[in-house]
Amino acid sequence: MWLIAVDEAGYGPKLGPLVIGATAWQRAGSEPIEGPGVEPVEDWSVDQVEPNPFAAIAAPVRVADGLVRVDDSKQIFKGGSLTMLQRIVSVALHACGRREQTLLERLATLLPRDFDAIQRVRWLESIGVDSTGPLAFSSLEQTRKAVEQWGRSDWKLRDCQARMIDAASFNRYCAGDPAGSQETPSVGPQGNKSDLLGETSITLAADLLDAVQDPSSPESVQIFFDRHGGRRYYAGVIQQFFGGESVRIVSEDARQSVYETVRRGAPVRLHFTVKGDRFTPVALSSLHAKYLREVAMAALNNYFRAAAPAANFRPTAGYPVDADRFIEQVRCVMTARGIADGELIRCR
Numbered sequence: 001m002w003l004i005a006v007d008e009a010g011y012g013p014k015l016g017p018l019v020i021g022a023t024a025w026q027r028a029g030s031e032p033i034e035g036p037g038v039e040p041v042e043d044w045s046v047d048q049v050e051p052n053p054f055a056a057i058a059a060p061v062r063v064a065d066g067l068v069r070v071d072d073s074k075q076i077f078k079g080g081s082l083t084m085l086q087r088i089v090s091v092a093l094h095a096c097g098r099r100e101q102t103l104l105e106r107l108a109t110l111l112p113r114d115f116d117a118i119q120r121v122r123w124l125e126s127i128g129v130d131s132t133g134p135l136a137f138s139s140l141e142q143t144r145k146a147v148e149q150w151g152r153s154d155w156k157l158r159d160c161q162a163r164m165i166d167a168a169s170f171n172r173y174c175a176g177d178p179a180g181s182q183e184t185p186s187v188g189p190q191g192n193k194s195d196l197l198g199e200t201s202i203t204l205a206a207d208l209l210d211a212v213q214d215p216s217s218p219e220s221v222q223i224f225f226d227r228h229g230g231r232r233y234y235a236g237v238i239q240q241f242f243g244g245e246s247v248r249i250v251s252e253d254a255r256q257s258v259y260e261t262v263r264r265g266a267p268v269r270l271h272f273t274v275k276g277d278r279f280t281p282v283a284l285s286s287l288h289a290k291y292l293r294e295v296a297m298a299a300l301n302n303y304f305r306a307a308a309p310a311a312n313f314r315p316t317a318g319y320p321v322d323a324d325r326f327i328e329q330v331r332c333v334m335t336a337r338g339i340a341d342g343e344l345i346r347c348r
Contacts, residue, residue: 005281021289
């Protein structure tokens with residue numbers, strides 16, 4: 001059985017990319033698992049199982065000289081050092097059996113749809129590099145205890161992927177021009193960013209599932225998304241962007257919307273849950289998204305720091321009020337380098 005978990009970072013800011021992270025998990029053993037009571041597997045959801053099968057992954061564990069834990073990214077990162085995020089992402093890397101030593105080595109496989117486009121954005125092309133060189137992951141030895149602890153769960157982390165939507169791509173979508181036929185992307189709000197988030201999240205889940213699942217022996221799949229705002233209905237977007245098969249509505253209530261469909265012969269249940277990042281796999285996806293968003297913002301700030309008057313430069317996290325202050329600060333750089341508003345500033 002497979003589980004895909006998806007969450008975002010950077011939905012609200014005015015500057016910097018929207019990042020969506022996804023993690024793929026496989027339950028050890030091929031035997032069917034029993035749900036609560038005597039209900040058949042298709043009538044229950046992994047996030048409701050007790051005791052928590054992800055307890056070993058959520059529990060604090062030592063990495064290098066500090067403790068890390070998997071939790072909602074807003075609880076883990078509150079500004080400042082990226083060390084905690086970097087260490088959690090490093091544990092995930094080694095738990096998947098990957099051996100890249102730096103983020104720069106990993107980016108092409110972590111962002112398979114967007115890597116080339118990101119490399120063409122002037123203030124993002126240095127992502128994964130700081131003043132000392134490529135950003136390193138914690139070593140296998142430093143993360144060994146955490147990887148061993150995560151390994152006690154029946155659910156094994158198999159891979160991680162992400163999407164990174166830069167401001168120009170974001171604005172083209174909102175202007176109804178995702179293919180980029182307009183020479184300069186609009187900065188006026190004409191589309192719905194919640195649709196962008198929903199479509200991109202579902203497409204990412206499908207991409208990651210296709211990457212990990214053997215099509216010759218499909219297993220059942222459960223997918224979990226953090227639900228945003230007041231949106232409750234997803235059947236149409238699932239049918240359009242998850243493979244075109246018919247979609248059955250299981251429930252659509254104030255807490256969670258649940259659907260069933262099929263992809264490449266595998267039965268799939270999709271969950272959109274309010275505060276879904278309380279579920280450990282979704283939290284880990286959130287932490288990946290947050291880490292990528294933060295290193296992207298570091299690249300953006302470094303680009304403009306190098307060009308703006310040093311005495312006056314103050315970095316930004318990209319949120320609306322401070323973003324306006326930052327834009328005013330770097331307006332002279334934008335003018336001198338021919339950077340249009342729609343390339344840098346998100347429309348909503």
